[in-house]
Amino acid sequence: MENKWMRAVLPALLIHCSIGTVYCWSLFKADIAYYIDRPLSEVEWAFSLAIFVLGMSAAFGGRFVEKNVKRSALLSTLFFTVGMVGTGFFIYQKSLIGIFICYGVIMGIGLGIGYLTPVKNLMLWFADRKGLATGIAVAGFGLAKVIASPLMEMLMGPTNADGTLQNPANVYNMFYILAAIYAVCMIIGFLLIRKPKGHVESAAAAKAFSYRKVLSNKVFIGIWIMFYINITCGLALISQEKSMLAAVGFTAIGLMSAVTAVFNAGGRLFFSAWADRLRDRNTIYKIIFGSALVSIGAMIVFDGINAGSVVLVVVLLCVINAGYGGGFSNLPTLLADRFGLNSISTVHGLALSAWAFAGLSGNQLSAKILAATGSYDYVMYAILALFTVAILISMFVVKPGLVTFGQKEAIAKEQHA
Missing domain, CATH: 1.20.1250.20 (MFS general substrate transporter like domains)
Known part of the structure; x- marks a missing residue:
């Protein structure tokens, strides 16, 4: 056992x-x-x-x-x-x-x-x-x-x-x-x-941990914002999945719901396993955001949600669901790479507060835009802009390197004593 x-x-x-x-x-x-x-x-x-x-x-x-x-x-x-x-x-x-x-x-x-x-x-x-x-x-x-x-x-x-x-x-x-x-x-x-x-x-590592230093660290803030954007954009589209499919004349909505759920779960496993083979796990977020930008851009270029865009809508929903799941599964390991394993549950918990706020804003984002404009095109523009911000943060803010806040030194001192 x-x-x-x-x-x-x-x-x-x-x-x-x-x-x-x-x-x-x-x-x-x-x-x-x-x-x-x-x-x-x-x-x-x-x-x-x-x-x-x-x-x-x-x-x-x-x-x-x-x-x-x-x-x-x-x-x-x-x-x-x-x-x-x-x-x-x-x-x-x-x-x-x-x-x-x-x-x-x-x-x-x-x-x-x-x-x-x-x-x-x-x-x-x-x-x-x-x-x-x-x-x-x-x-x-x-x-x-x-x-x-x-x-x-x-x-x-x-x-x-x-x-x-x-x-x-x-x-x-x-x-x-x-x-x-x-x-x-x-x-x-x-x-x-x-x-x-x-x-x-390690008691010494726990004592050395600082909430203030984590919450004010630019790498942590960058990861928090990336995670928040990924959930917000994911929920904005996932919450409209049924109506988007109906708008393009796709009738097997129940089947598609099961397919996107499989992509959601599969993305969690696929992207996290892939990240084990990469030098920097942050590369996975660049891939997730980049694929989202490509699929949303294709929707915009080909005149948005209409009867002729069934395949594009299906692909978009699968890509977004996979990236949504992958964002969750890669978060703890990315945080462990940046902040160490000693207090990862605490750091991971702090990062999950982004989920709390995205849960309030994600569904509302698309609902408010649709209520104001009646068009999915503007939902796509908003999500495209947010994913652009996310990939820029991934590229220029979430840099490689371990941040320990003195925990590593505290552990060494504890072991020496």
Whole structure:
């Protein structure tokens, strides 16, 4: 049992494949709105709040994860599953505030702590293939939607001609059943997860770590902005996926949703494994942003979203989904290369705060532009401009080199003593 697959990879997949179901929100949000008789626009804020709390709990929970990976695994299990049960209960009670608290805040804390928990552990076990290891785990987060969607549709049951559930009560019963399933998966992950034998976190390195120095470092700021832009642009297009496909006359939308989900998960694994072979992992971000610029530029050159641009739209969505996933899986390893492995959970958590703010702005960006102009062309222009900023930052700000803030010296002193 003392091997990297049982102590690092399997628990990471069990945890990430559970919490990654947060991205199944679109499958049941309308059913929640219908059951509690509230506008969908109000109910939507539960998801935005969950992503915001995910990012902020990761930002503030990194130190806790660093100290004890088993406790953080257990804590994420408790918050995530209690949040799911509470969401089901408050749907039954038709309380929007209760849904915000349980799905948005309580579940959101479980998401943030759970997302961070396996990452450093994987890099410790896979010292030579850190990208591949974190890619496998984060791919689990992306694949969760593919795995959970059929199960959720089965639990919610058949629909009426107008799309509403034949048995509306299934929408809250589903949360109870899923909470039980994910509790089992995450508890097994908690029981299995363990750092490599003999590894001890350095107290001197933790003491030498400085939040102020990290947050004011231009390389960290550059990575934060790159990550924020990648998520914002990704969400701006992914949130419009269904309507974009409908606009060009593509009818197999369900199939395409599954295909883009596979690209999202595949990008997490492919780009992170590729980065292991590169001299500088930042090269992957240049590739991600460059491919996005080429595919968006092609859309603009060939007259944007219209009946003749089906292939271009499909390619664009696949490219954006792959880059969106790849941005996530390469973040912890890029940060480890720049800031070392000693406090990577803390630094990674701080960087994930970009996810919190992008979760609020991404969906809104395309929605606001479409509401003001009625045209996807202006969405493309805005995203093109943002990706241009991102690739410039990747090229000129995120330079190679290790920044330790005195941690390396503190560890050497500790070992000498």
